[in-house]
Amino acid sequence: MGPDRGRTRPWRQRLGALVFAFRVKTALWWRKHGTNLVIYLIFAAINMATTLAFMTNEAPGTNDAWRSFALDDTWIHLCYVRSLAQHGVMGYNTGEWQAGCTSPLWAMLLATIYRPVTAWGSDFVVATKAVSTLMLWATSVVLFHIGRRSLGTPAMSFLLGLVIAVEPLLAFHKASGMEGPLFSFLTALSIWFLLQRRDWPLGVSVGLLPLARPEGYFVAVPICGVVVLEWIEENKEWLLGEGPNWKKHAIPGFKRLVPIFLPLAIAFVANVLYNYSINGTPYPNTYLAKHDPTLGWFDIANLGYVWTSSVTQLCLFSNPVAMAISAAMILGGSALVVKRCGTRGLALVLIPWVMLYAVSLGARYGPGTSGFWIRRYTDPAIPFFLALFLWGASAWWCAFRPITRRSHRILGSAPGLVPLLAMLSLIAIVELPLKGMRRQWSFLPNIYAGDCEKVYDINARPGMWIKENTPEDAIVAIWEAGAVRYFGERYTIDVVGLNFPPAIGHRWFDVVREYKPDYVVAGWGQEITSIPNAQVLAVTELKLGAKAAILECSWDYKLDDPSRPYIVSTQGLVLADRLDVTDPASEKQHSYQASYASWAPTTESKLTEKAAVRDQGRAMPLPAWEEFTLASQPGKPLTLIVRHEAVADITAKVYAAGKYIGDWLWPKGEYILSESTLGIPAEYIDASQTHIRLEFAKQQDSAVVTPYYYWAYLRQ
Numbered sequence: 007m008g009p010d011r012g013r014t015r016p017w018r019q020r021l022g023a024l025v026f027a028f029r030v031k032t033a034l035w036w037r038k039h040g041t042n043l044v045i046y047l048i049f050a051a052i053n054m055a056t057t058l059a060f061m062t063n064e065a066p067g068t069n070d071a072w073r074s075f076a077l078d079d080t081w082i083h084l085c086y087v088r089s090l091a092q093h094g095v096m097g098y099n100t101g102e103w104q105a106g107c108t109s110p111l112w113a114m115l116l117a118t119i120y121r122p123v124t125a126w127g128s129d130f131v132v133a134t135k136a137v138s139t140l141m142l143w144a145t146s147v148v149l150f151h152i153g154r155r156s157l158g159t160p161a162m163s164f165l166l167g168l169v170i171a172v173e174p175l176l177a178f179h180k181a182s183g184m185e186g187p188l189f190s191f192l193t194a195l196s197i198w199f200l201l202q203r204r205d206w207p208l209g210v211s212v213g214l215l216p217l218a219r220p221e222g223y224f225v226a227v228p229i230c231g232v233v234v235l236e237w238i239e240e241n242k243e244w245l246l247g248e249g250p251n252w253k254k255h256a257i258p259g260f261k262r263l264v265p266i267f268l269p270l271a272i273a274f275v276a277n278v279l280y281n282y283s284i285n286g287t288p289y290p291n292t293y294l295a296k297h298d299p300t301l302g303w304f305d306i307a308n309l310g311y312v313w314t315s316s317v318t319q320l321c322l323f324s325n326p327v328a329m330a331i332s333a334a335m336i337l338g339g340s341a342l343v344v345k346r347c348g349t350r351g352l353a354l355v356l357i358p359w360v361m362l363y364a365v366s367l368g369a370r371y372g373p374g375t376s377g378f379w380i381r382r383y384t385d386p387a388i389p390f391f392l393a394l395f396l397w398g399a400s401a402w403w404c405a406f407r408p409i410t411r412r413s414h415r416i417l418g419s420a421p422g423l424v425p426l427l428a429m430l431s432l433i434a435i436v437e438l439p440l441k442g443m444r445r446q447w448s449f450l451p452n453i454y455a456g457d458c459e460k461v462y463d464i465n466a467r468p469g470m471w472i473k474e475n476t477p478e479d480a481i482v483a484i485w486e487a488g489a490v491r492y493f494g495e496r497y498t499i500d501v502v503g504l505n506f507p508p509a510i511g512h513r514w515f516d517v518v519r520e521y522k523p524d525y526v527v528a529g530w531g532q533e534i535t536s537i538p539n540a541q542v543l544a545v546t547e548l549k550l551g552a553k554a555a556i557l558e559c560s561w562d563y564k565l566d567d568p569s570r571p572y573i574v575s576t577q578g579l580v581l582a583d584r585l586d587v588t589d590p591a592s593e594k595q596h597s598y599q600a601s602y603a604s605w606a607p608t609t610e611s612k613l614t615e616k617a618a619v620r621d622q623g624r625a626m627p628l629p630a631w632e633e634f635t636l637a638s639q640p641g642k643p644l645t646l647i648v649r650h651e652a653v654a655d656i657t658a659k660v661y662a663a664g665k666y667i668g669d670w671l672w673p674k675g676e677y678i679l680s681e682s683t684l685g686i687p688a689e690y691i692d693a694s695q696t697h698i699r700l701e702f703a704k705q706q707d708s709a710v711v712t713p714y715y716y717w718a719y720l721r722q
Contacts, residue, residue: 081488106505141187213269321442339398469493652680
């Protein structure tokens with residue numbers, strides 16, 4: 007034995023003991039958490055794979071699916087993200103606080119990684135999609151634990167995580183970089199804390215919901231509602247003053263509600279005060295710009311449009327048969343949740359329906375509303391519909407024949423119905439998600455890539471052109487407020503009003519004329535061509551024909567006299583009378599009456615290449631009517647000329663002296679304003695004043711009719 011061998015033995019023994027202890031602790035940790043870790047990794051791998059399947063799609067022949075987003079609104083968020091990261095200001099334009107971000111929490115979250123990602127030279131578009139994917143992964147993890155620990159359905163909850171990861175609508179959403187997965191995650195986390203009765207974490211997560219999506223206020227109602235119901239049941243004796251020493255129990259009883267309601271109250275008050283400081287109202291710009299006040303608190307037609315335009319695209323509700331089977335599965339899942347979780351389970355059952363209801367109150371939708379434009383609002387409810395569906399399939403199957411050690415015989419009272427529903431549960435699990443998803447996977451990635459190409463060409467490219475070809479102090483007005491501002495880096499007027507409150511409630515071409523920007527970027531159409539003295543600098547055109555134009559505007563032009571017509575020739579005619587609509591004196595002189603006028607827009611527009619006028623009209627919702635008198639000569643034909651808004655074809659039924667003459671077409675024109683003429687035969691003119699009545703039925707392409715000026719001419 008060497009002289010040092012005895013001294014080295016304790017050191018080696020200690021090292022061996024440490025290695026052995028580490029191996030034991032690792033084995034114990036793996037035994038406790040290893041299965042969960044494997045499940046988390048499986049969920050993560052599939053989520054990343056499905057996101058990449060969308061991002062790497064090159065169906066249009068470009069890689070725009072990798073470098074762009076499917077919706078311009080994501081770029082709006084990135085404008086706020088960049089402002090927060092670089093200047094510490096929640097703003098759209100540099101250094102200007104604004105309330106146009108629908109998800110301040112999403113902007114704050116992305117702002118925390120903006121500087122590191124850009125400093126490393128990485129693509130922040132990819133980073134945004136990665137964070138969105140992370141949020142959906144976290145949603146699947148939380149729902150997996152809810153199903154495993156609270157409902158006792160580990161296998162079906164594992165399948166739920168897989169279905170969420172491969173659901174093509176959700177893959178579309180997370181690849182679009184929107185805040186929907188964050189909202190789903192916070193909702194699922196709130197449910198988890200609710201079921202685990204962890205009050206302070208529940209209060210914080212519920213308080214964050216409205217900052218993730220405005221619908222969070224509505225989602226908080228069932229969560230907080232079930233807590234209040236339980237609290238009332240537990241304290242009903244002293245609430246009624248019947249229990250002994252009820253005064254001693256009052257303060258401790260109310261203190262139990264503080265952890266849940268205090269964070270929500272703080273978030274609500276802070277949000278209201280912030281919005282009030284920006285636009286003078288308690289509401290964000292997005293609500294003011296999009297909300298229709300006629301919706302009230304419940305509009306069944308609008309809710310129906312939300313359902314048919316978005317939720318029915320989910321494979322579970324894609325056709326009547328699927329809808330019937332899914333309804334049975336969701337009913338079974340709801341029963342299982344309530345049975346296992348009691349009153350608190352009601353919140354989980356109600357949440358997806360509350361989300362749809364909240365979306366229906368945000369804006370008015372119509373039969374033509376479809377695609378990701380509306381689905382971005384309803385997609386956060388999909389994981390919860392899928393959860394109730396799969397848990398319901400498990401409940402029906404276990405009610406018929408237990409396949410696990412613990413049977414969930416929740417509907418055993420209907421023995422004739424249960425076997426049928428058990429068979430339907432198997433069919434539903436195999437047929438609806440798998441077949442429906444397979445069909446959607448065949449075309450949704452292509453649609454996503456096409457949408458990304460459109461946003462890149464119509465929005466991002468003009469923004470790059472603005473940055474390269476305009477001075478730094480230029481002012482730009484835009485219709486779609488995201489990518490042009492992000493890439494252009496110029497002071498930008500959002501004419502819709504989402505990020506520029508003075509524009510709220512005004513037509514965008516009126517905003518342009520009021521604030522006189524140096525450049526205008528918008529889709530090619532009448533609003534572009536109608537701007538006087540505007541020079542087209544660049545045009546971006548898509549393969550399908552859509553165009554975006556960049557115009558340089560000169561605002562020192564001279565307007566023409568609006569009191570005479572410019573399009574219709576008056577050669578050989580003599581002016582007999584004229585009626586200036588919205589001018590009180592002129593309307594009174596001509597006994598003018600009309601149906602309800604919603605507003606009186608003042609429009610500045612070209613009439614011809616050489617003539618432009620500023621005129622005020624009367625916008626009347628269809629159906630509408632108007633009547634007035636004009637000077638005439640008995641026995642002589644009368645020629646009527648009208649200046650009108652020409653954004654769509656409008657047809658009027660014309661009556662002279664109470665007699666029907668015929669239909670008068672006011673056609674869509676090249677510019678916003680146009681002029682049309684109608685001849686009234688001599689046999690209808692029998693006095694020096696002729697009473698004219700125009701009746702407008704509902705039109706296919708327009709909701710309003712807007713006359714500006716009438717003229718009556720006689721032949722020489």
